[in-house]
Every structure is written in C-alpha cells, then in structure tokens.
Amino acid sequence: MNNNAKIGLGVVAVVSLFWAYQFFGTATVAVTSDPTGAIVRVDGRQRGLTPIDRLELETGTHKLEVLHTHFAGHVEAIDLSRGDHLTRHIKFELGEGTFEFLSNPRGAWVEVDGERAPGRTPVKLTTSSGPHVIRMGQEERHIVEETHTLKHGENLEVNFNLNIDPHGTLTITTSPRSAKIEFVGEDYEYEPRMRIRMGEYAIRISRSGYASQEFRYKVRYGENFHQVSLQRQLADLRVRAKPAGAELLVIYDDGGRTQRKTYSQAMRIPTGRVEVRARAPGHRTEHKRITMGANGASVSFNLKAMQVKPGSIIQDALKRGGKGPEMVILPDGQFVMGDANGSLSEKPERTVVITQPFSMSKVEVTVADYLAFTGATGHPVHAKMDRDDPSHPANYVSFKDAEAYADWLSDQTGNKYRLPSEAEWEYAARSGTSTDYFFGNDPLDLCTYGNVADLSARKRYREWDVIGCDDGLVRPGPGGSYEPNTFGLYDMYGNVSEWVLDCGLTVYASAPSDGSPSEQGGCPSRGIRGGSWDSMAVEAKSAYRNAAASPNGDRGIRLVREL
Numbered sequence: 001m002n003n004n005a006k007i008g009l010g011v012v013a014v015v016s017l018f019w020a021y022q023f024f025g026t027a028t029v030a031v032t033s034d035p036t037g038a039i040v041r042v043d044g045r046q047r048g049l050t051p052i053d054r055l056e057l058e059t060g061t062h063k064l065e066v067l068h069t070h071f072a073g074h075v076e077a078i079d080l081s082r083g084d085h086l087t088r089h090i091k092f093e094l095g096e097g098t099f100e101f102l103s104n105p106r107g108a109w110v111e112v113d114g115e116r117a118p119g120r121t122p123v124k125l126t127t128s129s130g131p132h133v134i135r136m137g138q139e140e141r142h143i144v145e146e147t148h149t150l151k152h153g154e155n156l157e158v159n160f161n162l163n164i165d166p167h168g169t170l171t172i173t174t175s176p177r178s179a180k181i182e183f184v185g186e187d188y189e190y191e192p193r194m195r196i197r198m199g200e201y202a203i204r205i206s207r208s209g210y211a212s213q214e215f216r217y218k219v220r221y222g223e224n225f226h227q228v229s230l231q232r233q234l235a236d237l238r239v240r241a242k243p244a245g246a247e248l249l250v251i252y253d254d255g256g257r258t259q260r261k262t263y264s265q266a267m268r269i270p271t272g273r274v275e276v277r278a279r280a281p282g283h284r285t286e287h288k289r290i291t292m293g294a295n296g297a298s299v300s301f302n303l304k305a306m307q308v309k310p311g312s313i314i315q316d317a318l319k320r321g322g323k324g325p326e327m328v329i330l331p332d333g334q335f336v337m338g339d340a341n342g343s344l345s346e347k348p349e350r351t352v353v354i355t356q357p358f359s360m361s362k363v364e365v366t367v368a369d370y371l372a373f374t375g376a377t378g379h380p381v382h383a384k385m386d387r388d389d390p391s392h393p394a395n396y397v398s399f400k401d402a403e404a405y406a407d408w409l410s411d412q413t414g415n416k417y418r419l420p421s422e423a424e425w426e427y428a429a430r431s432g433t434s435t436d437y438f439f440g441n442d443p444l445d446l447c448t449y450g451n452v453a454d455l456s457a458r459k460r461y462r463e464w465d466v467i468g469c470d471d472g473l474v475r476p477g478p479g480g481s482y483e484p485n486t487f488g489l490y491d492m493y494g495n496v497s498e499w500v501l502d503c504g505l506t507v508y509a510s511a512p513s514d515g516s517p518s519e520q521g522g523c524p525s526r527g528i529r530g531g532s533w534d535s536m537a538v539e540a541k542s543a544y545r546n547a548a549a550s551p552n553g554d555r556g557i558r559l560v561r562e563l
Contacts, residue, residue, distance in 0.1 A: 029088065051362045066088070074366075094130055097150040099158055129152040136160045136162065171192050237274065274297070331357055337351075447469035450503055452540055454466050455469065497531055504549075
C-alpha cells in the first residue's frame with residue numbers, strides 16, 4: 001500500500017472516530033413545539049427558540065422549560081447519559097389567568113368575547129389565557145371595547161372610564177293595545193317607560209289585520225309620550241271550488257292568533273297572508289297561499305278525482321334526474337289520539353278523523369336522499385352529520401332544514417311534500433291499533449321493530465337505563481332493517497326521532513280533530529315523535545310526545561306527500 005492510500009485510510013478513521021464520539025460520546029436534546037417560537041430554557045438558562053434540532057448537554061439531570069407567550073408552560077426533569085439523544089415535542093394548551101375588572105363609575109356590566117360575565121364591577125373572572133375582547137357598559141353610559149391579552153397565571157387589571165350618554169324616558173300607547181312596536185334599524189326592544197338615548201328614531205307600529213304606521217320620533221331629555229291608533233284593515237275573500245260541496249277552510253293570523261274558519265260567501269278577513277284549503281271525498285286536497293291586499297282576493301279550485309290503493313308505493317321522478325324517497329299510501333280513517341294513562345301532554349284522549357288518504361315516507365329520509373337536496377341547492381350540511389353510509393337516516397337536521405328539503409321535493413316533483421302533523425304521525429304509527437305500540441304493550445318486543453337504547457347501547461354507555469332486549473345496534477342504522485308496522489312503514493320507533501309540523505307540546509284540548517296541525521307560528525320548539533337510538537321504551541310509544549328546538553344526532557325526517 002502506498003503512502004497516499006495509508007494517509008487516506010487514516011483520515012477516514014479519524015473522521016469516523018470523531019462522528020462516533022459526537023453521536024455516542026455526547027448527550028443531546030431536540031425540542032419542537034406547536035406553535036413554534038417557544039423559549040427553551042435548560043437549568044434556568046435560555047438556549048434558543050423552537051424548533052431546536054440539536055442541543056448538546058452534559059450528562060446528568062437537567063430542568064427543561066419550554067415557554068410560549070400566553071400558553072401554559074411545559075416543565076420537566078430530564079436524565080441524560082452519554083450517547084443519549086432525546087426528542088421532545090410540546091403541543092401547547094391554553095393556560096388560565098384572572099381578569100380583575102374595574103370601572104368608573106362602579107357597577108358596570110362586562111362582556112368577554114361576547115359572553116356576559118357574572119356580576120358587576122368590581123368583579124373578577126378566571127378564564128383561559130390569550131387575547132380577549134372586553135366590552136364594558138352601564139345604563140346611560142357609553143360602551144367601551146378593547147382587546148386585552150391574558151397570560152398564563154397572570155392577574156390582569158382592566159379599568160375603564162365610562163362617559164355619560166344622555167337618555168330620556170319613552171312611552172308609546174297603541175290602539176289596539178297588542179300592536180307591535182319596533183325600532184327600525186336599532187337594537188332596542190320596546191317596553192313602557194323605557195330609558196333610551198336622546199335622538200331621533202324610526203318607529204313602526206303594526207298588527208295583523210291593521211294598516212301599519214311608520215314614523216320618526218325625537219326623544220328629548222325627560223319623559224316622552226306618544227299615542228298611535230291603527231286602522232283595522234279588512235278585505236273580501238272570494239273562493240270557488242269544484243266539485244260543489246267541497247269543504248273550504250280559511251287559515252289566517254289575527255293579532256298573533258291563528259284563526260281557522262270554514263269559508264262562507266262574502267267573507268271579510270284581515271289583510272295579510274292567508275292559506276285556503278279545499279278538499280272533498282274522492283278528490284285530491286289542494287292548498288293555496290295568498291296575500292290579501294286592501295282590494296281582497298279571489299281563489300279558485302278544481303279538485304281532481306283521486307284513485308289510490310292503500311299500501312301502494314309511489315316514488316316521484318325529480319326534475320334534476322333520479323327519484324325522490326319511496327312513499328307508502330295510507331288509507332283515510334279515524335283513531336283515538338293520546339293516552340289517558342300517559343303523561344299530562346298526552347291528555348285528554350280525543351278522536352281524530354283523517355278524511356283523506358295520504359302517503360308517508362316508507363323509511364326515514366336517508367343520507368343519500370338528503371345529500372341529493374343539499375348538493376343541488378347548496379343548503380348547508382351540519383358538520384356532525386354521519387355520511388359514511390348513505391342508507392342511514394339523515395341526522396343533525398333542524399326543523400327548518402327538514403322544511404327546506406320538503407319544499408325542494410315539492411318543486412322538483414310538482415307534488416306537495418311536507419312534514420306530518422302530530423295527528424298524522426300518530427295515526428301512521430298506530431296503523432289501526434290502540435295499544436302502546438303497534439305490536440302490543442310489551443316493550444321487550446321493541447328490538448324487533450326499531451333501534452332503541454338496548455343492551456348493545458349499554459356496552460358503550462354503561463350509565464344508561466336501557467330496554468332489556470338487543471337490536472344489535474348502538475347508533476342509527478340502515479333504514480328498513482327492522483319489521484314494519486301494519487301500514488308498511490319502517491322505523492316508526494327508534495333510529496332517529498322525526499320532526500312534525502306542530503309547535504312543541506301544544507294542548508290537545510283545543511287541537512283540530514281533522515288531523516291538521518295545531519299551532520305552527522312563532523314556536524320556540526317543534527314536536528318530535530317516535531323516539532330514537534338513545535330512547536327508553538316510554539319515549540318510543542305511539543302516543544309519547546317530545547319537543548326540540550335544535551338539530552341533534554338523534555333527530556331526522558319523515559315526510560308526507562299529499563295525494
């Protein structure tokens with residue numbers, strides 16, 4: 001071997017020994033974080049900002065601190081031996097600190113990120129660290145807003161001076177007394193002798209069936225009084241229908257109350273939105289919605305003869321291609337609605353007569369059918385809706401979502417789709433029976449007919465009270481997986497509960513006896529029926545009533561298509 005070769009081998013050996021020593025003969029730490037830019041300290045000495053790929057340390061025990069602005073810091077002891085190469089990734093979580101809110105004068109309300117804090121100044125609030133929008137105000141004082149960043153473990157004082165905002169007292173009396181008083185373009189909600197900032201306001205006075213008034217009013221210092229009289233506005237409604245003798249129902253709002261009256265010749269009713277329904281035995285029912293003006297309105301019906309076979313399946317074609325959900329034709333008939341032995345909301349029992357056949361969804365509206373609607377219209381889909389299986393029932397749909405889907409189907413098919421009334425739903429669920437369930441009174445048989453909270457559910461939700469049978473599912477499953485009722489409808493019990501048209505838990509004593517919905521306007525909640533995958537036996541009973549105001553994972557849709 002010549003000298004050059006020997007020199008080359010020597011160099012390689014020296015370099016290899018150097019790197020071996022660097023890797024095996026020293027100790028290092030790599031520190032990364034989310035978010036980056038955190039301060040890294042070792043034994044109290046700052047060693048840089050994350051990310052740090054290689055930090056050489058002596059062997060032994062060290063105190064590692066990783067700190068980042070308003071996040072909770074990370075502190076740990078690390079033990080290093082020669083040749084150790086540790087890595088640490090810190091995912092920061094928000095910490096906690098305390099605001100001390102003060103104001104001049106005292107007694108101001110405080111909002112933090114849009115949420116009203118309890119109490120009035122001076123007041124303390126412990127909350128998450130980070131930037132917060134602070135608003136502070138007081139009656140007849142200007143509102144102040146600032147953004148303050150709270151560090152982890154910090155006690156931060158926030159002190160605002162609130163300047164005077166001159167106000168006066170306003171009282172408006174109306175005839176009729178129940179007229180609605182609104183501030184146009186303002187956030188104020190009227191109440192008698194209210195304190196309001198001095199200045200000029202646009203005010204609107206209205207009531208159904210009366211001519212509205214809108215005017216500008218200047219609020220001055222001291223007490224302000226104003227009186228308004230509305231003029232009743234009636235108009236003639238003229239309705240003609242074939243065949244002769246058809247039943248005509250007129251529905252309209254009168255001062256906040258829904259009026260349902262049988263049509264009579266030369267009928268005068270308050271102006272505004274009106275719905276007219278026409279039905280006759282053996283003919284298809286028709287609905288028309290109109291807006292009555294001062295000159296009145298005319299409505300004509302030519303009802304078409306109806307030839308239907310109960311139990312038949314209909315499935316309408318959509319304008320965009322494809323088909324709507326399968327619908328089962330149900331017969332007309334009568335039944336006893338409610339339960340004399342049930343909860344207060346199920347009483348009193350009453351006889352309801354369904355005068356016209358109608359069709360109802362064979363299964364609850366599926367994910368596939370609902371997404372066809374949202375895909376065609378751009379209607380938003382709740383982020384939590386389970387879309388993995390298109391045959392599952394659509395869930396996380398609100399009452400308004402369900403109505404929008406029904407309206408879309410109506411437009412796509414030319415036929416009237418809508419949510420069922422409570423009476424129609426219970427008639428369909430009972431399917432000619434008078435027992436607690438269409439299959440009888442024993443809740444242990446529920447698992448044959450629906451997906452409810454059962455022994456399978458208890459395996460995941462151990463604290464639940466469940467039915468002592470097993471349907472094999474925990475959460476919603478494919479529609480039509482269980483036995484149908486006598487009308488050929490599936491999943492009337494369980495899977496997901498179903499929205500109905502009626503306001504939540506209206507009183508039966510004053511409800512219509514023809515299957516129409518009870519109150520529908522201005523509802524804080526809507527009825528839901530049938531129970532769901534997380535329901536006990538009582539909640540799945542045909543007569544059981546429930547109500548909701550928002551979407552959830554146990555709420556879905558079943559539709560009616562009028563014939």
